[in-house]
Amino acid sequence: MADEIADVCLVGVGMVGGILAKELATAGLKVVGFERGAALTREDYAVRDSIHFVVRNALLDWVRHEPTTFRNSPDQRAVLQFPTTNALGGRMLTWTGQSARFSPDDFKVFSGEIASGVAARAGADLAGYEIYDWPIGYDDLEPYYERYEWEFGVAGGGDPNPFAGPRRRGYPLPPLRTSARMELFEQACKKLGYHPYQSAAGILSQPYRPAAPYDSRIEERTACAYCGHCNFYGCHVGAKTSALETVIPVALSTGNVDLHTNSKVFRINSDDSGKITGVSYFTPQREIKEQRARVVILCGFVFENARLMLLSENKGKAGLANSSGAVGKGVFAHADLHTTGLFDDYLINGFIGPNSAAIRMDDFNGNNFDHTGLGFIRGGAFATGGDGTPVQRYDNIPPGIRRWGKEYKEFLAHAYTRTFSISATTEALPHSDNLIDIDPDHKDDWGIPVPRVTFAFKQNERKLQRHFLALGETLMRGTGASKVWQSRLPNFGSRWAGGIRMGADPKTSVVNGYGQSHDIDNLFVMGASVFPTLTGYPATATISALAYRTAEYIMGQRDWFK
Amino acid sequence: MSSKGIIGQEAIRAYLQKEISSEEFTARMQKLGVTAGAAFAFAEKLAKGEWSAPATGALNLIELKVVEAIAGRIIPTTDTPGAIEAGAANYINLALAGAYQPQLAFYRRAIGELERHCGTAFGSSFAELDVERQDEILESLEAGKIGAVVDGVKFFELVRRHVMEGFFGEPNYGGNRDLIGWKLVGFPGQRYGYDDPYINRVVDLPPIATSLPPRKGE
Numbered sequence: 060m061a062d063e064i065a066d067v068c069l070v071g072v073g074m075v076g077g078i079l080a081k082e083l084a085t086a087g088l089k090v091v092g093f094e095r096g097a098a099l100t101r102e103d104y105a106v107r108d109s110i111h112f113v114v115r116n117a118l119l120d121w122v123r124h125e126p127t128t129f130r131n132s133p134d135q136r137a138v139l140q141f142p143t144t145n146a147l148g149g150r151m152l153t154w155t156g157q158s159a160r161f162s163p164d165d166f167k168v169f170s171g172e173i174a175s176g177v178a179a180r181a182g183a184d185l186a187g188y189e190i191y192d193w194p195i196g197y198d199d200l201e202p203y204y205e206r207y208e209w210e211f212g213v214a215g216g217g218d219p220n221p222f223a224g225p226r227r228r229g230y231p232l233p234p235l236r237t238s239a240r241m242e243l244f245e246q247a248c249k250k251l252g253y254h255p256y257q258s259a260a261g262i263l264s265q266p267y268r269p270a271a272p273y274d275s276r277i278e279e280r281t282a283c284a285y286c287g288h289c290n291f292y293g294c295h296v297g298a299k300t301s302a303l304e305t306v307i308p309v310a311l312s313t314g315n316v317d318l319h320t321n322s323k324v325f326r327i328n329s330d331d332s333g334k335i336t337g338v339s340y341f342t343p344q345r346e347i348k349e350q351r352a353r354v355v356i357l358c359g360f361v362f363e364n365a366r367l368m369l370l371s372e373n374k375g376k377a378g379l380a381n382s383s384g385a386v387g388k389g390v391f392a393h394a395d396l397h398t399t400g401l402f403d404d405y406l407i408n409g410f411i412g413p414n415s416a417a418i419r420m421d422d423f424n425g426n427n428f429d430h431t432g433l434g435f436i437r438g439g440a441f442a443t444g445g446d447g448t449p450v451q452r453y454d455n456i457p458p459g460i461r462r463w464g465k466e467y468k469e470f471l472a473h474a475y476t477r478t479f480s481i482s483a484t485t486e487a488l489p490h491s492d493n494l495i496d497i498d499p500d501h502k503d504d505w506g507i508p509v510p511r512v513t514f515a516f517k518q519n520e521r522k523l524q525r526h527f528l529a530l531g532e533t534l535m536r537g538t539g540a541s542k543v544w545q546s547r548l549p550n551f552g553s554r555w556a557g558g559i560r561m562g563a564d565p566k567t568s569v570v571n572g573y574g575q576s577h578d579i580d581n582l583f584v585m586g587a588s589v590f591p592t593l594t595g596y597p598a599t600a601t602i603s604a605l606a607y608r609t610a611e612y613i614m615g616q617r618d619w620f621k
Numbered sequence: 622m623s624s625k626g627i628i629g630q631e632a633i634r635a636y637l638q639k640e641i642s643s644e645e646f647t648a649r650m651q652k653l654g655v656t657a658g659a660a661f662a663f664a665e666k667l668a669k670g671e672w673s674a675p676a677t678g679a680l681n682l683i684e685l686k687v688v689e690a691i692a693g694r695i696i697p698t699t700d701t702p703g704a705i706e707a708g709a710a711n712y713i714n715l716a717l718a719g720a721y722q723p724q725l726a727f728y729r730r731a732i733g734e735l736e737r738h739c740g741t742a743f744g745s746s747f748a749e750l751d752v753e754r755q756d757e758i759l760e761s762l763e764a765g766k767i768g769a770v771v772d773g774v775k776f777f778e779l780v781r782r783h784v785m786e787g788f789f790g791e792p793n794y795g796g797n798r799d800l801i802g803w804k805l806v807g808f809p810g811q812r813y814g815y816d817d818p819y820i821n822r823v824v825d826l827p828p829i830a831t832s833l834p835p836r837k838g839e
Contacts, residue, residue: 102662106831107811110790115720239820284814296814408819410808449789449808463695463781464756468703468805475806476824 065091065317066620067613068338068352070324070367071359073149074599075585075606077302079356080310080318081274082610088620090316091350093340095125095323096145099152099303104293109448112153113291125323125503127362131515131550137498140551147320148303150360151261155290156299156415157442157597158213158261160204160604163197163224164426165594168488172426172436181430184518188488189389191591194563194572197224203604208259209273211300211603212280215259222254222421232264235283235416239407240443240479244418247537248441253422258442260415261300261599262289276309287412288448299413325507327355327371327379327582335581341505353619356574356583356609357559361390364588365495365558366510373579380576385560385569387496389489391593392552394516394524396483397444398531399455400540407479410448417442423530424595425486435522439485440595441534449475457544481535483527484595487552490517495558514551524548556587556598573612574605581619583609633664652813678714679725684732686748688713688780694755695784702801704788712787712796713780724779731776735762738769792830803828 066088069076076092084090104112111117125145128137144150164171169192172178178185205228207213214232234257241257248255268279283298297304310316321343328336328349337351357364365387371379378386419442421427430436453471455478456462460470498511516524528545535543562568565577574589576582585606587598613619636646643661650660680688689710696704704710717725739747739758747755761767765774787796789803791811797803803810810828 108791110786110794114786114790236818238818242820285818286812286814288811406819406821406823408822408824411815411819411824449802449806450786453785453789463759465697465699468696468699468701472701472805472807475808 063089063351064337065089065350065352067091067354067356068350069093070327070338070355070357071095071149071363072147072302072307072318072320073358074151074302074306074603075149076356076358077148077306077310078603078606079358079585079610079613080316081306081313082607083613084310084313084315086614088315088614090310091352092310092316092318093322093324093338093350094145094147094318094320096147096149096320098147098318098320099293101293101295101297101304104152105295107286107288107292107295109288109450112288112293113448114450116291125505126501126509128498128501128509128511129551130511130513132492133513137500137511137513139501146303147318148301148307151301151599152293152303153291154261154299154599156261156413157417158208158215158259158300158415158600159419159596160200160224160226161197161594161596161601162222162421162425162427165592165596166193166196168192168426168437168592177426177430178436180432181436182432182434183430183436183522184434185436185488187492187517188490188519189567190488191560191562191564191567193591194561194568199572200601200604200608201225201227203607204600206273206607207600207603210269210277211261211305212263212267212269213259213261213300213600214264215257217257218255220254220256220419220421222424222427230259231269232267235260235262235264235413236285238411238416238443239405240409241416241418243402243405243407243479243538244420244443244481244534247534247539248418248420251534251537253420255418255420258415258417258419259600260413260417262294262413262415263298263300274306274309276312277305278308280304283413283416285412285416287410287414289413289415290447323505324367325370325505327357327367329371329373329379329579331374333374333579335579345505354581354583354613356585357588358585358606361555361558361586361588362495362510362512364584364586365390366497368559368584369495369497369510370508380569380578380582382578383566383569385567387558388491388494389560389591390493390495390512390514390555390557391487391489392514392555393439393593393595394485394487394520394549395546395553396439396485396524396527396531396548397455397480397546398483398528398535399457399478399480399544400535400538401457401474401542402477402539403473403541405539406476408476409479410476414444414447417444419443420534421595423527433522433526435519435526437486437488437519437523438595439483439523439527441481441483441531444480444482455480457542481531483531484554484597485520485524485527486593486595487516487520488592489557489560492517512555516548516550516552521548554587554598556590556593559584559588560591561589562591573609575609575612583613585609633660636664677718678711679717679722680714680728683736683746683748684729685710685714687732687736687746688728690748690755691759691780692784692787694752694759695781696788697752701805704784706798707788707801708796708798709784709787711798712790712794713783715795716783716786721783727772727776727779731770731772734770735767735773735776738767741769797830800828800830
């Protein structure tokens, strides 16, 4: 297809690219997908080897080839950091499977909390933040959340979360099995008057194959065996939901997808009028080639989407679709705050998985609680965690115990089966100091400058985080733990989002509610890049729902593809 | 490197040498959580030499003894075996010839500096000092108080991390011999899964390791 004009070119074939490829190719469009990583198979990760996958980051070693650099402020020199998964199917290969919808309030932080006076009553200092409502709401995404849950296979729906938005259908699979840590945390939450519920997970609790009206071409997968090797590992039984085992094989089966793995797009091309004409890429042999396309959709990770836009030229100027000046601005992430409890007389056996079979509690998420006088807006979600093989756990020790020697050995021997953690996934708001630009000092293996992230948690986050540390301690004490300790406040985030904000106003946002550029009709951006704000919920379900919705929108534009 | 106790590797070896049938081979691998397709793929890779056992170690005998002595203080031998018995130093020695080769020069330099410090201050190699003295030296190293070892804190942290990897990692990388690390903490290894959530119950399953030899270069 290289010499032909493709209907749609996807830059990145992970979950988002997989959904778009399946939907658009099924509708008869000619799709070309570029994935800079390799096409792995289950054989590549079937053995659950902690040195290979966790210690040496086998599936997340892209940092060696194509790093992102980080700094907390412009006066620091940015340092190489951030491993990510670059492979066909993306981070879903190695994710933990946490799967939740955002709540209706999460789409309207500006109108619901700033314009409405919540922030003023809280006494929040929001200087420097750039907070806008999403151009779409929960109701717009609800049918597409459902598509994601029923096509990928999401287990959930035990005790309902009272703070969740309304849903037309329940979950396709019952919740995963409960564990000791879930029982302890649920009891503690109830005792304290909160509303615990069993988290939804992108992990099959029973064998599952979607049936009509969902895509029954997706093959049956088997149920979770509770082996506990989730984060950083691929799933040896295929129970963990992954684009590689669901939407991507269906996309390829249409015959309308031309997939290039180990192929890296480095520039988006456009004509004199500014319209996108296609992409330039490196073949696996590192030859430079061009692919022409009628529509280009950026489906890469948050840093990569912004980097590509900043490195491409349009109408003779550096930067693509950037009349707002907002490309790369307002990047944000969760701060994960961990509280660990030791139970001298109770066996937790936290190595039995999966981590995403969890009890969650959203009483302090988003705008679910009274912020009056707290000094901050927004919040975070609490969930149980703490699985992991011993090489992932040996550094989680309470203060006062030396990190080596006889006492350390005795502590590890006693504690490994007797601890679990409560994680608070707390929100950050987009701040004008926090951004992605191009690093002037570092290039990747292909000689292309790498993205540089400048990020620090600001005043609203620090107040919120301190509040959550105190809540975390109260909750863990409520479980009856004999010893409780906490992680320190982090300086960098987890689960990044933002940088290519969607919004109603082209002056302050880059794309509209479909991820379509305000400036250039045939350019789309997907993924967490487009989020205007965050929440304490994990983002996977929302990213998927946005992709299904955009696929439908593009399929409706038949005159583009004549 | 011993192949004993690595059940997956033993099954593959037996299959490749035609000691067991393909049916028995897949049955044994499936018990370990490896699908039939994956089992044959592993066997093929092993036969083609795409995976190989680590080469011999990178350190000389004196350096290895120092690393082993440090490992013995990180996780000491008590009424249960420690990092020395688990072969943590062997893990490090092999890793420095493979995946951690870029850190070999730093190891060499830091060990040399530590040895010169011990020679000057105590007239002995670190490895020959009594354990109380070794602990004092490591405490000082951890606190950055041994000026003779440039980057002493970094060296301590690196060795500690590698010792823990060698103590808790898969035995096919040369450490965690006889699954000593996993037995100490009660980790049953790479089981296919668990039929029971074991809520407040001892997981009375013997640990198993299903890993294959390291990939080339590891």
